[in-house]
Amino acid sequence: MAAHMHKTRRAPAPTIKTLAEITGYSIATISKALRESPVVAPVTRDLIFKAAREVGYQANARGMALRTGKSFQAAVLMPVTAARDYEWDGVEYTQILSGVSQALDGTDYRMSVHVIRDAADGAEAARRIVDQGLADGLIFSGILADDPRIDLLVDHHFPFVSMGRCRKDLDYAHVDIDNEWAAHAATARLLAGGHRRIALVNPERRFSYAMDRLDGFARAFREAGIAASADLIVEGDLSTHFGRQSVIDLLQVAEPPTAFVCINESTTLGVLSGLGSLGRQVGVDVDVIAYDDINVSAYFTPPITTFYQPIEVLGRTLGQFLLKRMEGEDPKALRQVFRPTLIERQPDNLGGRLA
Amino acid sequence: MAAHMHKTRRAPAPTIKTLAEITGYSIATISKALRESPVVAPVTRDLIFKAAREVGYQANARGMALRTGKSFQAAVLMPVTAARDYEWDGVEYTQILSGVSQALDGTDYRMSVHVIRDAADGAEAARRIVDQGLADGLIFSGILADDPRIDLLVDHHFPFVSMGRCRKDLDYAHVDIDNEWAAHAATARLLAGGHRRIALVNPERRFSYAMDRLDGFARAFREAGIAASADLIVEGDLSTHFGRQSVIDLLQVAEPPTAFVCINESTTLGVLSGLGSLGRQVGVDVDVIAYDDINVSAYFTPPITTFYQPIEVLGRTLGQFLLKRMEGEDPKALRQVFRPTLIERQPDNLGGRLA
DNA sequence: AAGGAAAATAAAAACGTTTTTATTTTGACA
């Protein structure tokens, strides 16, 4: 141990200049060699790579960023509602971020997260990201039927992938869940079980996927030749509170529903809570089919039938698509719609009394 | 409208050079003026600001970053376990990110999120962030009793704020929940209600807060002069599955517990599910007290008593502390331990039959 | 062996800042 070991001065990180000095080549050659440009001789390339490995060279992201004008950031807009008592909100985002991060692993891109509080906030964030070059690509969800972010980004030729589709015919990369199909399947299942008065607990109508679900719901009735129980459609934020309140409201109408189609875990928990507090038993007095974000419906009492799609897979696809988009790939080639799998945990016909 | 309106060529974003040309000052003066340096005359400063506003000047983050060596990134390590069926995991992180983001709002800092899969991964991520200067500050949670990240960052004088305290006596900024207190309070409450056989559903012992909770649990028994039901302590990942399995295991012992102290929402749901499937009724056969991450226990059937702390507040504090740390403030001044509030929803004495 | 094209490398400029150093302008004082 050296006698005077005052705060070990860390050696400055090696740069291409360091490598130039070590190898005797110019920084231009170093730069080209490191990026495997064909103009530098293979033998010198190898030499330079070796030197780089030896000194532990790491390209300085800031230098690259300035010169290339890129930020090496993949931005994700994460919605968080401001409502005080609505803290379940956005639980699935952990999975999305995890998936995106997986896709980005091993690339030069980092993931930056921009929290947005509503649609307007999201549009503003997107604009800031484009204008200031805060990121090289963007991922976002909560797509509106007519979403200003999609318009903006398409217009600016800015690489992005949306989770969800808007209702305009535009070319853009996206990943989605087949909500029309899922809502149809859930409704058809209940109709087949003998239910006629079916409630749909749905998101607000401005969301594109709310429309998709309405479509699926209507189609199931249409195909069964039965008039849809349109008066049992409720729309709201997807909070637990909303789910609970919906049940309380719906069970007071003249012909109350015998079944519920729920949109996510949070509302489902609210619906179950509401039913419980009114003394109704799931599987006996009413049936509930849900869409499951975080695979937790198995633990509800009783376990209920759900449609399930591992959200992390969507996240990973979002990330992969974004990488390709940032490399200039045609957005037309970057679209995928996932069909969730049905997990049956109940007969969904009031224990056989309906079918 | 111009006749030939081919793809509107966007004017390049104004730089300090643009401002220099407009105002006639040198770029040096522009730079100093914009950062309100006292060496530039107030009248010219105002002039330059006016020009900047007029052309919509926005400092180029990449240029700043290169010159200053800063990244203007505040990094957050977000843990996500790989386990396939454990998707509830990390639900509270949305709230943390939201809080951090709120604190960062209006500053030059952006939030980047690094997903980590375990403790080793986290240590590696921290090292990469320090070595490559990927961020100017770091926030992380899931603190181990002896956490290598804290050692590393303290050693490197790298600004960070941890959510949770390690069990070493070091000077570092942190935010925490008073887990010792909460576990003590929950246990004492159950003891006062007449319970003697109390189960503790706890995280793995390597986590610092697991130790804190063990301490609080033990202290409650000690203060009551009763031998702790140490054989009813279970430790595991905090999945719903673990909660459920714990109940199934614990109810098979010779003297089974009459009450459960749970650590988070996820395990609590599992515990309730397990109790339900064994036909035990909460509030009748057993009592459950939980710690509530996302304020959803009110919707469990029946609602249970919890300790609750809005996690977003912690997130905000983490962000605020990090900003101060990055400005060089003494970490000793940046510590805060929150006591969650008790939300009573049950008598917690088996409906009066114990007290 | 000279000439010239091709290959390899080097030099220089540029990206947008900040900071250090140098120069000019101002204003007080004798």
Place this chain on the structure above:
DNA sequence: TGTCAAAATAAAAACGTTTTTATTTTCCTT
């Protein structure tokens, strides 16, 4: 009015890259 310090501004260098342009080296052809 000339001198000098202080105030204000300008010039230049630097951060670490990439890219364009220039130079040198290699090697083939005659």
